[in-house]
Amino acid sequence: QVQLVESGGGLVQAGGSLRLSCAASGRTFSTYAMGWFRQAPGKEREFVAYITWNGGRTSYVDSVKGRFTISRDNAKNTVYLQMNNLKPEDTAVYYCTADQNYRPYVVGGTPAYWGQGTQVTVSS
Numbered sequence: 237q238v239q240l241v242e243s244g245g246g247l248v249q250a251g252g253s254l255r256l257s258c259a260a261s262g263r264t265f266s267t268y269a270m271g272w273f274r275q276a277p278g279k280e281r282e283f284v285a286y287i288t289w290n291g292g293r294t295s296y297v298d299s300v301k302g303r304f305t306i307s308r309d310n311a312k313n314t315v316y317l318q319m320n321n322l323k324p325e326d327t328a329v330y331y332c333t334a335d336q337n338y339r340p341y342v343v344g345g346t347p348a349y350w351g352q353g354t355q356v357t358v359s360s
Contacts, residue, residue: 238262238349240332245354248322252358256317258332258351266290266310269338271347272317274328274356284330285317286341295341299325322358329353 244256256272271286285296285306294306303322308315315332333347340347 238265238268238334240334240349240351242330242332242351242354245330245356247357247359250322250324250358250360252322253318253320254322254356256319256330256332256354256356258315258317260313260315260332260334262313265313265334268334268336268349269341269347270306270308270315271333271335271341272306272315273331273333274326275331275353276325276328279328281331282328283341283344286338287315288338293338319356322356324358324360327356327358329355 239261241259267289269288272284273281274284275281287294287306291308303320305318331353332351334349335347
């Protein structure tokens with residue numbers, strides 16, 4: 237079992253930055269692929285980014301490429317999402333996720349573990 241707790245959300249003006257953190261419990265954190273999803277009001281949940289267990293590979297949805305960076309620190313059981321040049325359309329609840337396999341992130345599946353979400357609001 238893996239428990240995920242997000243932090244770092246908030247209100248920011250367009251063009252600003254936020255860094256989301258996700259603290260994971262469990263001794264096997266370093267073996268899990270990790271990712272972020274988001275859901276805006278009235279919209280479907282959307283994949284944002286993922287990172288493999290060793291950080292060797294990352295992938296992003298096109299709309300955040302060049303602005304967001306996912307990273308992880310396995311010694312701290314934490315994954316991060318650095319968000320720069322934020323836009324109003326980035327406003328959503330952001331969810332941290334984990335799975336023992338990276339495949340859900342690349343084939344449009346649903347990762348096994350989810351955090352409770354953190355709100356990100358970008359004002360224009």
